[in-house]
Amino acid sequence: MDFLTEPLGHAFLRRALFAGVAIAAAAGLLGPFVVQRGLAFLADGLAHATFGGIALGLLLGAGLDFAPLVALPFAVLVALAIGGVRRRSGLGADVATGVFFTVSFALGVIGLGLRPAAAPPVDVESLLFGSLLAVSHEGLFAVLAAALVTLVVLLRLWPQLAYATFDPELAALSGVRVAFVEQVLMALVALVVVAGLRSVGVVLVSAVIILPAATAHLLAERPSWIAALSVGLAVGASVLGLFVSYHLNLAAGATIVVLLGAGFFLALAGSSRRPSS
Numbered sequence: 001m002d003f004l005t006e007p008l009g010h011a012f013l014r015r016a017l018f019a020g021v022a023i024a025a026a027a028g029l030l031g032p033f034v035v036q037r038g039l040a041f042l043a044d045g046l047a048h049a050t051f052g053g054i055a056l057g058l059l060l061g062a063g064l065d066f067a068p069l070v071a072l073p074f075a076v077l078v079a080l081a082i083g084g085v086r087r088r089s090g091l092g093a094d095v096a097t098g099v100f101f102t103v104s105f106a107l108g109v110i111g112l113g114l115r116p117a118a119a120p121p122v123d124v125e126s127l128l129f130g131s132l133l134a135v136s137h138e139g140l141f142a143v144l145a146a147a148l149v150t151l152v153v154l155l156r157l158w159p160q161l162a163y164a165t166f167d168p169e170l171a172a173l174s175g176v177r178v179a180f181v182e183q184v185l186m187a188l189v190a191l192v193v194v195a196g197l198r199s200v201g202v203v204l205v206s207a208v209i210i211l212p213a214a215t216a217h218l219l220a221e222r223p224s225w226i227a228a229l230s231v232g233l234a235v236g237a238s239v240l241g242l243f244v245s246y247h248l249n250l251a252a253g254a255t256i257v258v259l260l261g262a263g264f265f266l267a268l269a270g271s272s273r274r275p276s277s
Contacts, residue, residue: 007246012133016199016252019135020238022147023196024208024256028234029154030192031213032226033165033185040214041094042082042186044206045101046193050075051128051202052104053194055111058122068142068194075190078104083186087179129201132242132252139199146195150188157184162223200253208234211260218267233263 007013034043053074057067078100086096112122123131135143154161163171164181172178189209196205216229241256248255 007243012135013242013246015135015137015140016132017239017242019140019143019199020132020242020252020256021235022143023192023199024212024234024238025231026147026150026192027196027209028212028231029150029227030185030188031209031211031230031234032216032223033161034189034209035213035217036165037182037185039093039186039189040206040210042079042097043189043193043209045082045097046075046079046186046190047197047202047206048101049078049104050190050194050197052106052108052111053078054197055108058119059111059115066138068197071197072191072194074104075194076187079186079190080183083179083183129204129251129253131201132199132256133246135199143195143199146191150192153184153188157181161185166223200256204253204257207257207260208238211257211264212237215260215264215267218264218271233260237263 008017034040050071053071054067056074057070060070062070082093082096082100085091085099086093089096115122160171160176160181161184163174164176164178168178192209193205196208199205200208212230212233213226215233216226220226220229237256237259241259242252244250244259245252245255
């Protein structure tokens with residue numbers, strides 16, 4: 001019991017627990033749609049592109065807790081731009097994403113370099129790899145708000161989103177606005193990515209979206225079961241990873257991702273699925 005009760009005696013760890021569960025639940029719900037539509041690289045690309053938005057916020061004078069307010073519209077615009085370029089140019093989603101995330105990340109590096117010498121120092125490592133145990137009250141509120149918005153929008157659009165994701169051609173013939181639904185999905189991914197930056201960082205936030213969903217796809221076939229498993233895996237790994245990282249003095253975000261990766265490879269080893277011919 002000390003494994004559970006000792007960490008919970010600290011306020012910072014309780015905040016980290018709430019933040020980790022909230023971002024994991026939101027990412028777990030989004031993940032199956034992202035994976036099924038072949039947009040896994042989009043989540044990773046948006047995470048790196050958001051670094052540019054954070055740097056822009058810092059350049060404009062916002063503190064590290066408020067820079068995500070600038071990064072959020074920046075990330076949403078990048079997500080919508082990726083979708084627009086993909087549809088207009090005929091380039092694949094991976095190419096369009098690669099263009100925007102590399103340019104945005106480079107702009108972020110330049111933006112950090114342009115900050116005045118008197119500006120407060122920025123811990124770039126915490127931006128890249130996150131610091132879940134250092135989540136502030138403001139950061140926790142932002143994560144909870146992002147998770148709530150994601151949940152409400154997904155519940156509102158669930159039938160259309162599921163239809164457009166698992167059978168886009170038939171959905172379009174049935175009157176579903178597939179392009180609009182995909183834009184909403186990409187905007188939600190941007191929202192969750194920005195919300196998760198302070199907890200798991202630029203490098204790892206996409207893994208919390210992709211890995212639980214990929215594991216769930218190996219274990220289930222019905223969309224509802226895939227979504228439920230994805231959320232359960234994401235939340236379970238976040239809770240367990242947080243306690244393990246506390247007791248072993250490890251980076252919390254990285255520990256959570258390693259647990260999710262271990263779950264994926266275990267599911268892959270035990271999966272009875274075979275490639276379709």
